[in-house]
Amino acid sequence: MISAKAAAKWGVPALAVGLAIAPLGNLLAQAAAPAPAATGNADKGKALFENSSCGACHVLAAAGASGEIGPSLDKNALLTHDLLVSRMKNGQGAMPPYAGQLSDADIEDVTAYVLSVAAK
Structure with a gap:
């Protein structure tokens, strides 16, 4: 000052x-x-990722996912907690919003899973 x-x-x-x-x-x-850390349960997030067909659109090697519609989650330097939560809640482009289908806790679980396994 x-x-x-x-x-x-x-x-x-x-x-x-x-x-x-x-x-x-x-x-x-x-x-x-520091960016906020995911507070969810990665084990629950893995099941949600698989059961919500996320891998139909996204690549995520740890989940055996090889989708070609959405961006790869592996080696994606842009992935942050806030970005993942926002995209899952609100959608964007071809990604539909999941706010009405997944609870906030579910979204945190998927975020924790993706951030814990996405190859950097």
């Missing part, structure tokens, strides 16, 4: 620059924060 003394010495331009870059610190702090 810029003090009144510094603002008086450097003037309005310095104050404007200080205020403009202040949000950058918050952004960097958020980026450095």
Whole structure:
């Protein structure tokens, strides 16, 4: 934060620059924060993955899944807890929403399973 003394010495331009870059610190702090971990049960998630036919669309070697419609879950650097939960709840593109078919706990279980076995 810029003090009144510094603002008086450097003037309005310095104050404007200080205020403009202040949000950058918050952004960097958020980026450095660890991603939330899956809180579900991976064993239950495996059964749900298999019983919900996830493998019909997605590749996941640990599940013997070789679908070709959705993105591969193996070696997918974009997979995060939040992304998986969002896609399962809300769907996107060819992926239908599962919010009405799977409970929040079920979605956490599938997320825990996928994150625990997806080859990186």
